[in-house]
Each structure stands twice: as C-alpha cells, then as structure tokens.
Amino acid sequence: MGLLLFSILTSAYTAMAALGLSMDKHFEQVFGTEPKPLYQRLLQSTGWLYLLLTLWLCIQGWPLAIGVVVWFGTFTLMQGSFALLLAYKQRLSSVLLWATLPLTTLSAVLVELG
Amino acid sequence: MKQSFRQSMTWLHTWTGLVVGWVLFFVFVTGTASYATQEITRWMQPERPMQPLLVPDAATQFEMAYQQLRSLPQSQQAQSWTVNLASDARNSSALSASWTAAPAPGERRGRTETLYIDTSSGQPIELTEPVRETAGGRALLRMHYALHYIPADTAILIVGLCTMLMLVAIVTGVVAHKKIIKDFFTYRQQKGLRSWLDAHNLISVSALPFYLMITYSGLLFFLYSYMPLAVPLTYGFEPEHKDAYYSELMTQTGSGRVLGLGGGGGGPRQAQTEQGGRSGREGRSARPLPLGQQAEQFTDLTVLLAQTEQLWGKGQIRSVTITPGARGQAAQLQITPAYADTIRRSRGAGTLSFNALTGQALPAAPSDLAAAEVFGSSMLGLHEGLFAGSWLRWLYLVSGLLGCAMIATGLVLWTVKRRPKLAKTGEYQAGHQLVEKLNVATIAGLSFALAAYFWANRLIPADLDGRAQWEIHSLFLAWGALALYSFSRPVFIAWRDCLSLSAVAFLLLPLLNALTTERHLGQTLGQQDWALASVDLVFILLGLMLGWAAVKVQRKSGVTKRSTATRSRAAVVASTEVL
Amino acid sequence: MSKLLQFFAATELARYRWTVGWRVFLASVGGFLIANLSVPVLVLFADEQRALTTYSATLFSFVVWLAVIMLVFSLSKTLHATLLVLGALLLMSGVVLLAQGGLL
Numbered sequence: 118m119g120l121l122l123f124s125i126l127t128s129a130y131t132a133m134a135a136l137g138l139s140m141d142k143h144f145e146q147v148f149g150t151e152p153k154p155l156y157q158r159l160l161q162s163t164g165w166l167y168l169l170l171t172l173w174l175c176i177q178g179w180p181l182a183i184g185v186v187v188w189f190g191t192f193t194l195m196q197g198s199f200a201l202l203l204a205y206k207q208r209l210s211s212v213l214l215w216a217t218l219p220l221t222t223l224s225a226v227l228v229e230l231g
Numbered sequence: 232m233k234q235s236f237r238q239s240m241t242w243l244h245t246w247t248g249l250v251v252g253w254v255l256f257f258v259f260v261t262g263t264a265s266y267a268t269q270e271i272t273r274w275m276q277p278e279r280p281m282q283p284l285l286v287p288d289a290a291t292q293f294e295m296a297y298q299q300l301r302s303l304p305q306s307q308q309a310q311s312w313t314v315n316l317a318s319d320a321r322n323s324s325a326l327s328a329s330w331t332a333a334p335a336p337g338e339r340r341g342r343t344e345t346l347y348i349d350t351s352s353g354q355p356i357e358l359t360e361p362v363r364e365t366a367g368g369r370a371l372l373r374m375h376y377a378l379h380y381i382p383a384d385t386a387i388l389i390v391g392l393c394t395m396l397m398l399v400a401i402v403t404g405v406v407a408h409k410k411i412i413k414d415f416f417t418y419r420q421q422k423g424l425r426s427w428l429d430a431h432n433l434i435s436v437s438a439l440p441f442y443l444m445i446t447y448s449g450l451l452f453f454l455y456s457y458m459p460l461a462v463p464l465t466y467g468f469e470p471e472h473k474d475a476y477y478s479e480l481m482t483q484t485g486s487g488r489v490l491g492l493g494g495g496g497g498g499p500r501q502a503q504t505e506q507g508g509r510s511g512r513e514g515r516s517a518r519p520l521p522l523g524q525q526a527e528q529f530t531d532l533t534v535l536l537a538q539t540e541q542l543w544g545k546g547q548i549r550s551v552t553i554t555p556g557a558r559g560q561a562a563q564l565q566i567t568p569a570y571a572d573t574i575r576r577s578r579g580a581g582t583l584s585f586n587a588l589t590g591q592a593l594p595a596a597p598s599d600l601a602a603a604e605v606f607g608s609s610m611l612g613l614h615e616g617l618f619a620g621s622w623l624r625w626l627y628l629v630s631g632l633l634g635c636a637m638i639a640t641g642l643v644l645w646t647v648k649r650r651p652k653l654a655k656t657g658e659y660q661a662g663h664q665l666v667e668k669l670n671v672a673t674i675a676g677l678s679f680a681l682a683a684y685f686w687a688n689r690l691i692p693a694d695l696d697g698r699a700q701w702e703i704h705s706l707f708l709a710w711g712a713l714a715l716y717s718f719s720r721p722v723f724i725a726w727r728d729c730l731s732l733s734a735v736a737f738l739l740l741p742l743l744n745a746l747t748t749e750r751h752l753g754q755t756l757g758q759q760d761w762a763l764a765s766v767d768l769v770f771i772l773l774g775l776m777l778g779w780a781a782v783k784v785q786r787k788s789g790v791t792k793r794s795t796a797t798r799s800r801a802a803v804v805a806s807t808e809v810l
Numbered sequence: 811m812s813k814l815l816q817f818f819a820a821t822e823l824a825r826y827r828w829t830v831g832w833r834v835f836l837a838s839v840g841g842f843l844i845a846n847l848s849v850p851v852l853v854l855f856a857d858e859q860r861a862l863t864t865y866s867a868t869l870f871s872f873v874v875w876l877a878v879i880m881l882v883f884s885l886s887k888t889l890h891a892t893l894l895v896l897g898a899l900l901l902m903s904g905v906v907l908l909a910q911g912g913l914l
Binding site for chain 2: 843845846847849850853859860861862864865866867868869871872875876879880883884906
C-alpha cells in the first residue's frame with residue numbers, strides 16, 4: 118500500500134505540474150520565456166498520460182468506484198499543492214516535476230510487477 | 232436582469248452565497264468533523280482503553296471473545312451475540328464482546344451489554360473509572376443537519392434551503408468564471424482583492440467534484456421533506472397512497488429482495504432485526520432454545536474466522552455476529568468486512584454468512600438493484616464516506632476543510648470588494664458593517680466554539696449529570712461570547728483577537744489533555760493508537776492555521792493603518808489644493 | 811409591470827429592489843412548484859415502473875429547480891420571467907389535473 122500510495126501521489130503531481138506548465142502564463146512564470154509549441158505539446162501529452170496512469174493506479178488499490186473517488190481526492194490535494202508551489206516556489210514546482218516523472222514510472226512498474 | 236448571462240450568474244452567485252454563507256459554514260465545519268465522529272467520541276471518553284500494541288489475528292481474538300460469551304450467565308439468553316474485533320476498520324481499536332437482549336415490552340430494541348477484552352490475556356478489561364457520558368462526535372454530526380435548539384424538522388428545512396442555494400452558488404460560480412480552465416492553477420499573492428479572488432477560485436476549483444457531490448447528495452438525504460409535493464401529486468395525498476408508493480418502490484428498485492423482506496437471505500441479521508415492524512419477523516419464533524444452549528451444537532466457528540481472514544487479509548474483519556436459529560432459519564454466523572467494497576450506502580456489504588451448526592457458507596443475497604436506486608444510494612454513500620479507508624478519509628477531511636475555506640474566503644471577498652466604496656451612502660455602510668461583523672463572529676467565532684467544545688469535555692466533571700448537554704451548551708456559549716465581542720470591536724481588531732484566541736484554544740488542547748487524562752500524545756503515540764493521536768495532532772494543525780491567519784491579519788492591519796493615514800493625508804492635501 | 815412599479819415605488823433604487831424581490835419570489839416559490847410538478851408530469855410518460863420513475867423524477871427535480879432559478883435571473887425582461895414561470899405552472903398543473911381526471 119505504501120508503494121502504491123507513493124506512486125499515486127507522484128503520478129498525480131506529475132500530471133498537474135505537466136498540465137499546469139503547458140499553459141502559457143505558468144510556463145513564463147517559471148521559465149521566464151514563452152513556451153515553444155513542441156514543449157507545450159510534450160507537457161500536455163505527459164499531463165494527460167499521467168492523469169490516466171493515476172486513475173489506473175487508484176483502481177489497482179481499491180474497488181473500481183472507490184478507486185475513482187480516491188482519484189478525485191488525490192487530485193484535489195495535488196492541484197492545490199502545485200498551485201501553491203507556483204505562487205511561492207516556482208523553481209521547486211518544475212524541479213519536482215523532473216523528479217516525480219521518473220519516480221512515478223519506476224514505482225508504477227514496481228506496483229504492476231508486485 | 233444584468234447585461235449578460237455571465238454577469239447575472241455572478242450576481243446570483245454573490246447573493247445566494249452571501250445569504251446562506253454563515254449557516255453553511257457551520258454545516259461544513261460540523262460536517263467535516265463528522266468524518267471523524269467515532270475518533271472524536273473516543274477522544275472525549277478518555278476512560279476507554281487504548282488500541283492494544285499487539286493485535287492478534289482474528290481467529291485468536293474471536294476465540295477470546297467467544298469464550299466470554301459462552302461462559303457468562305448474562306449472555307446466555309441474548310437475542311444475538313456480536314464480537315467487534317480490533318482491526319483496520321474505523322472505530323475498531325478494541326476487542327469487545329456484546330450481547331443484545333430481546334426487546335422488553337414497549338421497546339423497539341433490546342439492551343446491548345458490551346465487555347471489552349484485553350487481547351493479551353483474553354480477560355475482560357476492568358475499567359478503573361466509568362466511561363463518562365459525552366455528546367461526542369455524534370452531537371456534531373447531528374448538528375450538521377439538524378442544528379440545535381430548534382425543532383429538528385424546522386432545522387432540517389432550513390439546512391435544506393441553504394443547501395439548495397449552495398447548489399445554485401456552486402453552479403453559478405462555475406458558469407460565471409469565464410477562464411476557469413486557464414485559472415486552474417492561478418494564485419497571485421499579495422495583490423489584495425485579486426489575491427482573495429484567486430484564493431476563493433482556487434479553493435473552489437480544487438475540490439469542485441466533492442462540493443457538487445456533497446451538496447446534491449445532502450439534498451437527497453431528506454428527499455421527501457425537500458420535495459414534499461412530488462409523491463402526493465403523483466400518487467395522492469392520503470397516507471395509504473404514500474404507503475403504496477413506498478411498497479411499490481421497494482419492489483421496483485430491488486431493495487426488497489436485498490433486505491430480505493418477504494423471504495430470502497439479506498444483510499446482517501442485526502440490520503434486519505433493527506428494521507423492526509417492517510420485516511414482520513419479530514415475535515414469530517416459537518420458543519427456540521436460548522442462544523447459549525444452541526451454541527453447544529455449533530461447529531468450530533474459529534475455523535471459519537481463520538478461513539475468512541486468509542481470504543480477506545489481516546485486520547480486514549470488522550465484526551462477527553451470531554444469531555440463534557428460529558423457526559425456519561438455522562443459527563447463523565455472519566462475518567462483516569472492515570470496509571464495504573461499494574460506494575453505495577449499504578449495511579455490511581460483503582458480509583459472509585454461515586450456518587452455525589454445519590459451517591456451510593450461505594448464499595449471498597441477490598444484489599441486482601435498479602439503476603436509480605444504485606445512483607441514489609451511491610450519492611448518499613459518497614456523502615457519508617463510510618466505505619473510506621484511512622487515506623481516503625483524510626482526503627475527505629481535507630476536502631471538507633477546503634469547503635470551509637471556500638465559504639470563508641467567499642464571505643470575506645464580498646466585504647473586501649466593497650470596502651473601497653465605503654464613502655457612498657450611509658445605508659450601504661451599515662449593511663457592509665453587518666456582513667463584516669457576522670463574518671468574524673461566524674468564522675472565527677465558530678472556530679473558537681469548536682475548541683471550547685473539547686475544552687468543556689475535559690473540564691466538566693466526569694460524573695456530572697447531563698454533562699453531554701453542557702458540552703454542547705459550552706460550544707454555543709463560547710460562540711455567543713465571541714460573537715458579542717466581535718460586534719463590539721472594529722473589524723480588524725475583532726479578526727485579530729478572535730483568530731488568536733481560537734488558535735491558542737486549539738494549541739493548548741493537547742496540553743490540557745495531558746494535564747487532565749491518560750490519553751495525551753505521550754501515551755497515544757507510545758501505544759501507537761494513531762486514531763486517537765491524530766485528534767490531538769489535528770488540534771495542533773488547526774491551531775497553527777488559525778494562528779497563521781491571525782498573524783496575517785495583524786500584518787495587514789498594520790499596513791492598512793499606514794496606508795489609510797497616508798491616504799487621509801493625501802486627501803487633506805488634495806482638498807486644500809482644490810480650495 | 812414598470813407602470814405598476816412607477817405607481818408604487820418612487821425612486822429608481824426602490825423599483826430595482828421590487829423587481830429583484832419579485833424575481834426572487836418567482837425563482838424560489840415558482841421554481842419550487844415547477845420542480846414538484848415536474849415529477850407527476852414526467853411520470854405520465856412512464857407506463858410501468860411508476861414508483862421508480864417517481865423516485866428518479868424526484869431526484870431530478872432539484873436540477874429542474876436550479877434551472878428555473880438560473881433562467882429567472884438571466885432573462886433581461888422581468889415580464890418574460892413572469893410569463894414563463896406562470897405559464898409553466900398553469901400548463902403543468904393543467905396536464906396533471908387532466909391526467910388524474912382520466913381525460914389524458
């Protein structure tokens with residue numbers, strides 16, 4: 118359960134951060150430049166992908182309907198966290214994304230194998 | 232009415248939000264607390280034993296409790312035996328054996344006696360002090376929909392009306408927010424009004440699915456009170472018409488089958504006996520042997536426990552119920568899981584039933600329900616969240632707190648927006664002042680009152696008659712006192728003082744706990760009774776949050792005083808220039 | 811409507827307030843009645859499973875009320891709002907009465 122929870126949290130953060138940073142105003146806020154269309158596309162795809170991955174992970178740990186509820190609740194937490202980081206610690210918000218992306222992938226694989 | 236659709240929706244959002252904001256803040260605060268009802272009650276009854284450090288497996292625990300039930304003379308004539316295991320389920324920190332007597336003439340239910348058992352020795356726990364009577368978490372839960380001091384029916388209607396208006400506020404809020412997707416992560420700090428708006432928007436969007444669900448499902452709880460004409464207009468206004476509707480509904484939704492009404496299996500027997508007259512089974516048993524005697528014929532029940540724990544996992548059995556055989560039905564053993572596997576509001580979903588004499592598994596009740604019934608009971612189930620394990624329950628608590636913050640930021644936003652316009656008509660100012668003061672009185676006042684509720688629990692003598700009511704009175708007395716204070720002071724000072732007082736009240740609670748009981752953090756953390764420890768920890772967290780708010784108010788009022796002084800100096804200069 | 815208001819309320823502000831008050835009444839009381847009436851009206855379309863349809867329609871009636879409230883406050887002319895709500899009430903009550911009288 119600990120590993121699953123970790124993977125869900127990191128996956129949800131990845132999704133929120135990726136989707137958030139794909140927006141013009143937030144990309145500029147963090148990186149200081151206008152985003153290239155390629156970056157935006159990459160971030161958006163990653164965001165949606167990890168959104169779905171989080172759902173999949175939630176359903177692994179709980180019966181279907183309950184998993185969906187966990188999914189919503191976890192995103193409440195991660196959306197708020199990312200938004201606060203954006204407001205107060207821009208650098209950290211993107212650095213964290215660099216970390217959570219591989220961490221999620223790794224832990225999700227471990228969850229699947231375990 | 233206004234120029235555009237969006238503008239009229241904004242207007243509607245503002246006024247529906249304002250009118251019901253204060254009542255709804257109370258509903259949200261007590262509602263959020265209700266997700267920890269049993270933990271709160273246990274905190275408020277410090278005489279109860281803590282969770283044992285080493286929890287033996289289900290079979291061992293059952294064996295201990297079953298021995299007690301078999302040997303005690305008081306339990307032999309009972310209508311049912313229940314063993315509540317120490318498990319991962321909520322409110323399952325201790326092993327206990329209980330027996331329920333048959334209802335006395337005039338009673339709906341028989342008395343239940345409970346014996347707590349020490350899991351290390353198998354012997355009953357002798358409580359050194361009797362457990363104090365308390366209003367507990369249940370009072371907060373009840374206040375959440377039925378308020379207090381008002382007749383329940385009226386209160387339920389008031390809360391219902393506020394809930395409907397909240398639904399309007401949420402939907403209009405979403406509709407009115409043009410760039411809701413673009414603003415999804417937006418929070419601009421230190422920009423005055425803009426920051427308040429961003430905060431309100433961010434919080435509202437953050438748990439939007441939760442708010443929609445909570446509001447709509449809240450209405451469903453008293454469906455027929457809130458839409459009283461719906462069924463009568465369709466079926467007729469006489470009582471028999473209403474009964475016809477209900478019995479038709481039972482059949483058409485399939486719940487009749489599931490509840491075991493009119494024959495067949497069903498949910499846990501206890502639920503059925505609690506159905507009372509509806510099942511029509513009471514009083515029909517033709518003098519079967521008492522449970523104690525029947526138990527001599529039972530198979531080795533412990534084996535069934537061990538099997539089930541293997542199947543479900545350690546700590547996943549909440550309780551075991553044994554009911555005697557009666558005419559037409561063999562004696563049953565029912566094992567209830569820690570958590571239901573469905574979001575529907577259901578009693579003991581997933582319960583396994585066994586024939587107590589043979590050990591044979593009994594077929595589960597048919598569970599095909601009509602879609603409408605699944606929807607309705609799912610809504611109710613989602614609202615209560617009883618199916619939620621630890622992680623999900625914390626998410627519920629966070630969402631509930633965010634709801635309180637949503638309402639609070641909304642109320643404050645209303646006043647902040649209109650503060651610059653104070654120079655207009657005198658009447659306008661009075662209305663604005665009223666809202667400002669009500670905001671302090673409600674938001675900071677209720678926070679203080681909640682802390683006072685717990686202070687009262689520790690300070691009121693444990694053996695005082697009617698102390699439960701006095702705990703509740705303390706909540707409202709504290710609230711009233713702080714409300715009076717807020718009305719008598721300038722707004723910023725009222726905010727600063729009331730928030731500081733609330734913060735201190737919460738932060739000192741764990742200390743008060745340590746001074747007055749044996750259930751403080753030192754004990755609960757050591758004993759790894761996390762549920763009980765988390766109550767104290769949440770008190771500290773609430774205190775810190777309120778303290779942070781108080782500090783921000785203090786800083787802001789410092790800035791405001793300076794800028795007001797600057798502005799009035801500038802105004803004086805400007806006016807002399809004009810002259 | 812505005813002539814009536816000019817008779818009763820002197821200032822622009824007072825007229826505005828009466829208009830708002832009337833819309834509140836339409837949305838709350840009128841909407842409430844429309845929401846309740848929506849149930850027997852919808853049940854007319856259900857031949858079997860009458861109780862289930864009644865239940866579902868009652869669950870839905872809150873959405874109906876919400877829609878009426880939003881509509882009443884989004885229309886630019888109060889007269890339109892009045893006509894719509896009163897019209898709906900008359901129509902729905904009529905349909906329900908006729909149906910129960912066996913004429914529909």
